[in-house]
Amino acid sequence: MASVSLEGIGKRFGATPVLQGVSLDVADGEFLALLGPSGCGKSTLLRIIAGLEGCNAGTVRLDGQDVTELPAKARNLAMVFQSYALYPHMTVRRNIAAPLELRRLSAWRRPPLPGALLPSARAIRAGIAAEVAQVAESLGLSALLDRRPAQLSGGQRQRVALARAMVRRPAAFLMDEPLSNLDARLRGEAREEIVALQRRLGATVIYVTHDQAEAMAMADRVAVMQAGRLLQVAPPQALYDAPASLEVARFVGSPPMNILPARIGLGGRVEVEGVALPFHGPACPGPRLGVRPEAWALGAEGLPARLSRIERLGAEAILHAALAGSGTVVTVRLAPEQAAGLSPGQALHLTPRAAHLFDEEGLRRPLHATLPQHADHG
Numbered sequence: 001m002a003s004v005s006l007e008g009i010g011k012r013f014g015a016t017p018v019l020q021g022v023s024l025d026v027a028d029g030e031f032l033a034l035l036g037p038s039g040c041g042k043s044t045l046l047r048i049i050a051g052l053e054g055c056n057a058g059t060v061r062l063d064g065q066d067v068t069e070l071p072a073k074a075r076n077l078a079m080v081f082q083s084y085a086l087y088p089h090m091t092v093r094r095n096i097a098a099p100l101e102l103r104r105l106s107a108w109r110r111p112p113l114p115g116a117l118l119p120s121a122r123a124i125r126a127g128i129a130a131e132v133a134q135v136a137e138s139l140g141l142s143a144l145l146d147r148r149p150a151q152l153s154g155g156q157r158q159r160v161a162l163a164r165a166m167v168r169r170p171a172a173f174l175m176d177e178p179l180s181n182l183d184a185r186l187r188g189e190a191r192e193e194i195v196a197l198q199r200r201l202g203a204t205v206i207y208v209t210h211d212q213a214e215a216m217a218m219a220d221r222v223a224v225m226q227a228g229r230l231l232q233v234a235p236p237q238a239l240y241d242a243p244a245s246l247e248v249a250r251f252v253g254s255p256p257m258n259i260l261p262a263r264i265g266l267g268g269r270v271e272v273e274g275v276a277l278p279f280h281g282p283a284c285p286g287p288r289l290g291v292r293p294e295a296w297a298l299g300a301e302g303l304p305a306r307l308s309r310i311e312r313l314g315a316e317a318i319l320h321a322a323l324a325g326s327g328t329v330v331t332v333r334l335a336p337e338q339a340a341g342l343s344p345g346q347a348l349h350l351t352p353r354a355a356h357l358f359d360e361e362g363l364r365r366p367l368h369a370t371l372p373q374h375a376d377h378g
Contacts, residue, residue, distance in 0.1 A: 001204045002063040002076075002171035003028045004049060010057030011044055011228075018044050020228045022058070026172075031198050031205045032233075033215035036225035037251070042208045045225075046174050049206065051075045062171055078165035082177040084157045086149040086164075093132060093145040096163045100128045103168075135167045138200075139193070155186040162197065172204035179214065191218055212252055216240070224248050246288065246362035255293050255318060255331040262289040262357070270357065270367070273325030275303050279355055281367045286360030291352040293318065293333035302351030305330070307344055312336065321348055 004026040011019040019041045026032045034042040047053035049060060051072035060068045067075050086095050104124050136142050139159045149157055158178060165173055175194075179187045195218050198205050209215050215222045216236040223233040224247075232244040243249035249257045263271045264287055268280040272289055281287070304324040311318040317339035319332040332350065342348075357367040 001028050001202060003061075004172060004204065004206065005061040005064070006045075006049070006058065007061075008058040009045065009048060009055050009060070011041070011048065011053070011055050018228050019048075019055070022225075022228075022230050024223060024230060024233065026204060026206060028063075028204055029202045031195070031207065031218060031220045033219035033222045034206065034208045034225060035212060035215040035222050035251075036210065038210055040225045041228040042225050043176055046079075046176055046206060046208050050077050050079050050174050052079070076168075076171045078168050078170035078173050080161050080165050080173065080175045080178045082180050084149075084161040084178075084181075086157060086160060088149050091146050091148055092136070092141060092152070092160050093129075095149070095160055096132045096135060096141075096145075096167055097128050099164060099168050100131065101125075104128065131167055132163075135163045139163050139166075139197070153186075154182045155190055158182065158186075158190055159193070162194070166197075166201070172206065173198075175205065175207045177208055177210070179209075180211075187214070194218065212254065216252075224251060226251070242364070243290075243356065244364055246290070246358045246364075249290050249356060249358070249364075253292060255333070257356075258291045258293065258330040259358075260289045260291070260323075260328065260330070262287040270355075272303060273323060275325075277302075277352060277355070278370045279352075279357070279367050280370060281357045282365055284357075284359040284365055287365075288358045289352070290356040290358060291330070292354070293331045295352050295354045296330070296332040296350045297353050298332075298334075298338070299349055299351055302349040305348045305350055307342060307346045307348055309344060310339060310342060312339070319348075321350065323350075 006022055006024045009019050009022040022045060034045065036042050044053060048055045051070060059066055062075060087098065136145055139162060141159055141163060144152065144156060152160065161178065179190050182190060191214060207219065219236060221233055221235055222239050224231045224239065226247055232239060232248050239248065239252055243252060246259065250259065260272050264281055264283045265271045265276065268282065270277050270279040270281050270289060305321040306324065307319060307321045308329065309320040317334045317336050319334060319339065320329055321332060322329050354369065355367060357365045359365050
């Protein structure tokens with residue numbers, strides 16, 4: 001396997017910038033997810049790493065070697081596409097074997113040409129067959145080797161695409177939204193399979209997705225992209241707990257973080273809608289307070305609000321409440337028993353147990369909680 005290093009990658013389509021100075025290091029054996037909305041440049045970045053797309057600026061290195069100008073076939077990287085890109089007329093066995101046959105057998109030695117009958121060609125094909133059988137067994141495909149793609153489920157086709165990538169023993173795996181065509185149940189199963197496979201192989205994986213749950217559940221680190229820029233790279237929990245900017249805070253988390261205009265009062269006390277909250281922060285232009293839905297506490301004091309709607313989702317309840325001062329609707333995540341006695345129209349008081357402060361430019365600023373230990377969390 002190999003490390004991947006990107007330095008100052010820039011890409012334009014005509015006059016439109018798609019990537020703007022992206023620098024990123026992926027360690028040997030690391031699973032890194034590129035996360036961002038559609039059109040943010042993450043798939044283009046993956047194609048540049050693969051050599052399927054050129055860049056206008058910057059350097060791509062594999063294991064320290066500059067491969068920026070090398071064609072895709074010289075990079076020893078395996079790409080798994082959203083559409084799986086399987087050959088419909090070939091069996092599973094032939095689909096998996098295809099990259100090895102192209103690499104090891106000259107056109108003269110492939111059926112139906114006479115060179116296929118040579119002992120050397122037969123020996124090469126026997127070796128390929130053994131490697132295909134081994135990879136197929138590891139992915140539970142042994143019983144499907146003689147079927148064609150049309151006879152497979154979406155999850156099975158996804159595993160065939162993985163097997164075809166694995167059999168090449170690439171330096172790294174590049175995956176472009178490989179699960180987006182699967183239903184929710186199959187996506188969950190396939191996520192587990194890919195992570196288990198990556199751990200077993202010690203493989204370097206760069207995985208593109210717009211699904212934050214997928215990125216957070218699978219990756220060692222997540223790189224958040226927006227509008228061609230890299231916003232933050234961090235382990236999933238660190239990304240959630242300490243977003244570097246308002247852009248990251250809004251994108252990571254479901255329901256999304258509540259963002260409220262704030263004021264820094266005397267002594268640095270944070271105020272929202274004229275109510276002093278249990279936090280102190282530095283004076284900064286245009287302060288905004290970010291509160292995760294699960295960070296709100298209901299009590300006798302805090303921001304007055306009126307409950308407008310409750311989503312009872314079994315394992316949790318999501319409250320939608322309008323703040324009395326501005327009418328801004330905030331979301332509150334509670335355990336079902338905490339929401340049992342609540343009903344729409346009810347008056348509430350909300351206090352954040354934890355929060356994030358962002359300045360006018362959207363950068364996270366230090367915030368110190370002063371919430372007493374005996375505060376009512378219920």
